[in-house]
Amino acid sequence: MPSMISLEEARALVVSHVSVLPAETVPLLDAIGRVAAADVKSDMDVSPFAHAAMDGFAVHASDLAEASEQSPVELDVIADVPAGSTYEGPIAPGRCVRIMTGAALPADADSVVKYEIVETVSGDGKTGSRVRFSEPCKLGNNVRQPGEEAREGETIVHEGEVIHPAGIGFLAGCGALEVAVRRRPRVAVIPIGSELVEPPAKPGPGHIRNSNGYAMAACAIDAGATCDILPIVIDDEDLLAQAVERAAAEYDFVVTTGGASNGDFDFIKPVVERLGTLYMTTVNMRPGKAQTFGLVNGTPVFGLPGNPAAAYMGFSLIIRPALRAMQGYAALEHPCVKARITSSKKKKDPRRIFSRATIARGADGELEVTPAKNQSSGLFGVIQKSNCVAIMPEGLDPVLEGDMVECILLDAPEDIVL
Ligand SMILES: Nc1nc2c(c(=O)[nH]1)N[C@H]1C(S)=C(S)[C@@H](COP(=O)(O)OP(=O)(O)OC[C@H]3O[C@@H](n4cnc5c(N)ncnc54)[C@H](O)[C@@H]3O)O[C@H]1N2
Ligand code: MOO
Numbered sequence: 001m002p003s004m005i006s007l008e009e010a011r012a013l014v015v016s017h018v019s020v021l022p023a024e025t026v027p028l029l030d031a032i033g034r035v036a037a038a039d040v041k042s043d044m045d046v047s048p049f050a051h052a053a054m055d056g057f058a059v060h061a062s063d064l065a066e067a068s069e070q071s072p073v074e075l076d077v078i079a080d081v082p083a084g085s086t087y088e089g090p091i092a093p094g095r096c097v098r099i100m101t102g103a104a105l106p107a108d109a110d111s112v113v114k115y116e117i118v119e120t121v122s123g124d125g126k127t128g129s130r131v132r133f134s135e136p137c138k139l140g141n142n143v144r145q146p147g148e149e150a151r152e153g154e155t156i157v158h159e160g161e162v163i164h165p166a167g168i169g170f171l172a173g174c175g176a177l178e179v180a181v182r183r184r185p186r187v188a189v190i191p192i193g194s195e196l197v198e199p200p201a202k203p204g205p206g207h208i209r210n211s212n213g214y215a216m217a218a219c220a221i222d223a224g225a226t227c228d229i230l231p232i233v234i235d236d237e238d239l240l241a242q243a244v245e246r247a248a249a250e251y252d253f254v255v256t257t258g259g260a261s262n263g264d265f266d267f268i269k270p271v272v273e274r275l276g277t278l279y280m281t282t283v284n285m286r287p288g289k290a291q292t293f294g295l296v297n298g299t300p301v302f303g304l305p306g307n308p309a310a311a312y313m314g315f316s317l318i319i320r321p322a323l324r325a326m327q328g329y330a331a332l333e334h335p336c337v338k339a340r341i342t343s344s345k346k347k348k349d350p351r352r353i354f355s356r357a358t359i360a361r362g363a364d365g366e367l368e369v370t371p372a373k374n375q376s377s378g379l380f381g382v383i384q385k386s387n388c389v390a391i392m393p394e395g396l397d398p399v400l401e402g403d404m405v406e407c408i409l410l411d412a413p414e415d416i417v418l
Pocket of ligand 2: 285286287288289290305307309310377378
């Protein structure tokens with residue numbers, strides 16, 4: 001096992017050890033944002049009938065062929081068709097039917113003229129009135145044809161497609177009130193550390209609140225998973241081994257935080273090695289060098305570092321893509337853009353540095369990125385106030401004010417096209 005691997009290698013390694021989860025059939029509204037696990041077909045033509053796209057008059061276009069300002073054509077209104085009604089009768093030459101948007105086109109009409117360009121000669125424009133047309137109308141004008149949205153039996157959503165809110169309406173209209181989607185990964189988060197107490201308890205001397213548990217659970221849910229925060233495990237190798245083995249049997253993916261480095265009480269590496277196969281321990285990134293990954297009884301187990309920002313980076317940049325792969329998403333990585341950095345940064349650490357930062361448009365309309373002043377890896381609040389991470393490449397070369405740097409947009413959807 002190489003001692004330190006790149007972020008790209010780490011991501012590829014973890015993604016290669018997860019599998020796409022089986023399908024589950026869910027009510028339509030539970031499918032928002034999820035990946036279709038099978039083709040979905042329409043159970044009918046949508047819409048099922050030709051209908052008016054405008055309020056106006058249903059006509060034979062041929063009756064208006066000669067209509068002009070100089071010699072308008074007048075027609076008698078013989079019926080009213082509101083939406084939800086039909087008119088099956090004949091429409092003899094010289095006649096038309098008043099029709100509302102969404103109403104079925106009468107069987108004997110072929111076009112609709114909107115009321116704004118029709119003059120009322122007598123009556124109120126409804127049945128019994130006479131109306132005047134001063135221009136011809138194209139055949140099929142303002143008519144929505146049947147099956148424009150979908151044909152009966154046509155595949156409307158393909159396996160692998162992400163179902164967006166408009167797609168939910170599309171599926172509902174096509175009669176698909178339940179859909180097969182990839183099951184959500186079940187994630188367990190195990191916070192490790194003898195110093196931890198559960199919020200909201202006030203910690204005693206030398207203790208801190210377990211904030212990582214909540215943040216990592218939030219990251220898991222945000223990635224489409226379900227998540228349980230399991231009880232805190234103190235720094236004890238056997239207790240940790242028991243907790244990891246139990247979680248690996250019950251969940252699809254196990255995440256621990258803390259105890260991932262080389263301290264006297266850092267046990268996640270030996271535990272994964274003892275229970276299964278250890279594939280990775282260290283990634284060339286800051287924050288977040290200590291990143292452990294292995295399989296325990298076939299279940300991926302990921303040991304994140306204890307420092308909050310280091311855990312957050314490991315989850316966002318390595319675990320999240322794997323959880324997405326398990327749900328069948330094709331786009332796994334956050335989008336990146338280049339932006340001009342607003343201040344110079346010395347590099348004392350040769351690792352690739354992920355600076356918590358804010359990206360915005362400068363006065364010239366170009367993207368500018370400003371790293372947060374405090375880059376301590378012990379802080380969540382700085383990430384809450386940031387909207388990206390600016391990347392300082394490997395090596396010791398400084399980044400200079402005005403340089404273009406890659407920025408990962410952590411809050412932007414992976415499938416966005418920039
Ligand atoms: N001699 C060295 N020491 C350390 C190194 C190193 O290279 N040489 N690396 C440092 C870096 S960088 C990191 S990151 C941490 C990673 O170590 P661990 O994963 O073993 O993390 P812990 O020591 O358990 O905790 C680190 C820090 O985070 C706090 N923590 C832990 N769990 C939680 C939690 N659930 N909620 C909130 N905060 C948590 C913990 O109290 C520590 O302050 O190692 C450095 N040391
Ligand atoms: O691995 Mo540490 O993240 O640089 O705080």
